Amino acid sequence: MVTSRDVARVAGVAQSTVSYVLSGKRPTSEETRKKVEAAIGQLTYHPNAGARALASRRTRVIGLVIPFIRDLHMNSIMEFISVIATTARSHDYDILLVTEDEGADGIRRVVGQQICDGLILMQVEGEDARVPVVRDLKVPVVLIGIPQDPAGLVCIDADFEMAGRLCVHELSAAGHTRIAVLGWPAEVVKRPINYVNRFLAGVTRAARDCRVGLLELPGGTDRASVARSVRQGVDQTGPVPAFIAPDSGAQELVQQALFSQGLTPGVDVSVIGSTLAVVAERQLVPLTTIDLKPAAVSARAVEILCGLLEAAEYDVNEVLELIPPAIERRASVVGT
Amino acid sequence: MVTSRDVARVAGVAQSTVSYVLSGKRPTSEETRKKVEAAIGQLTYHPNAGARALASRRTRVIGLVIPFIRDLHMNSIMEFISVIATTARSHDYDILLVTEDEGADGIRRVVGQQICDGLILMQVEGEDARVPVVRDLKVPVVLIGIPQDPAGLVCIDADFEMAGRLCVHELSAAGHTRIAVLGWPAEVVKRPINYVNRFLAGVTRAARDCRVGLLELPGGTDRASVARSVRQGVDQTGPVPAFIAPDSGAQELVQQALFSQGLTPGVDVSVIGSTLAVVAERQLVPLTTIDLKPAAVSARAVEILCGLLEAAEYDVNEVLELIPPAIERRASVVGT
DNA sequence: TTGAAAGCGTTACCAC
């Protein structure tokens, strides 16, 4: 392995000078910098990460705690990871995976071993076992998702409350006076996942503000239960309501259920969806969608953490940042 | 930070003894081991990863080169990552992410900086830009997927050839004499992805062996083109053929297309699928499926790499290991 | 503007 000593020898300077040229932490003459850079290129020198971490007490690695695979929203998780890794690299950080099934010990281990400088927690839920662990860690941590008690923590998430409001306002503006909102599947709802509540709170509040009638229907991931809910909404007395399908998995099923009721979304009935996932629209009639911007959320999480890591002091103030969703009109929403 | 010196002081032994107790690289008396372990527990000591890497020239980190997000098979990618991370941990290794968009430089960087001891490359294609880079790296590398020229490389993948054969044999045994096989979508086929060819080679060979007629139909990810292909298969003169739907994304569409032709899979027509993905079966009539065992493939990749890492010598012999798929009969396949 | 040298916290060799 080629070391900074080799570079120094070739460049005819001291080893420390090589270090300073690389870090820029002290001024160097144009001449020596050239010499050092030439030597580095010639020898294809890469500073040894372990030695650097040992001496500088900084690893330039971020630990990413990924959720245990639970077959829900796996593709969205992949997008998060991909964006996080890329954004981290643009700040000269690497990503180390910590699987959730390692639990609290896993988190304490990577911090204890000083394998990474900080942590990002993905998919933080209302009552998350990881939260108490990270709360009194002496490294900066950024949570994606808002736990029940975010006091003293740095959290970021999509603004689900706003997403709910946008859905209702969009439909109301199109002339709808009755809206049916499908719930999330039971697997999601039974755990205390805050974004569900935040979304529904937004919907409820906007419905009140816009004076539209609200019908909450059970959600599901299977064709039968979604079809049942849709039928229930259609069978109400009065005009056919507009539908809000907040879970990406259900959107396609909603379409199909409506079609089989003789209703064409975007023509006879309005449907609006909001999703964290890169929903595969290929099979769908394009519709208005609320984009919760998972990429923006992930990128911002990294930016925030890198900011904390570069800062001199770690005495972090509580942060709660919500990324506003974008509304994507891919087809006009019609009135009933 | 608590160091091994602190542990040594508390335990009343030499620092080197602490190291040896941890590594087990030399015999220790029961008594001192107890003392050291007690001190470690009491102080919650974690060995510093950087110092350890520097001194031992081993990081106990595996670099995982993940494919650039291309919206195809993202959930299967997530399963791979999850299993790889978990398996690596069970061998006391951590996973560092290297995104494919960092390219050759990214790979050379992590190896050069000695951030990791070895590499796993996911989703290796026929002509893969990463292959020439890793070919002459002085760290062990395991490829998931078989490149055009696997000479001198350690490769592992699902046995797609066998999967193709199994599909045909299964249908032939059920009495079918005509089989229609849907291709992969153009996005997949236009790149030289070897597994597609391997699967089709298996199908072709088995069709010849079993003397069944073979009809190759274009694949697709949209409802229209899949429906067109299915109709084409059904409209042939003679009995309705059995269908092979190798791509997970198309399976659901095939079902729907058959239904709308008045054919019920498993009753009027046979369909067999093989998939790398955790296919969402929720909307499907359960059918016979070829399970390509992505988890087994990923776990084995890690096992192989760990084996190479623990071995004294790195002079790796070429390896090409194929994991046989499992056939899952979730409904009987009927004859035409 | 630059060089010399003292750590950083391990591992592993050499004595005993």
Add this chain to the structure above:
DNA sequence: GTGGTAACGCTTTCAA
């Protein structure tokens, strides 16, 4: 079976 100590390759302080 155990202790002392020289690396490992870098960062950073102190002198010049």
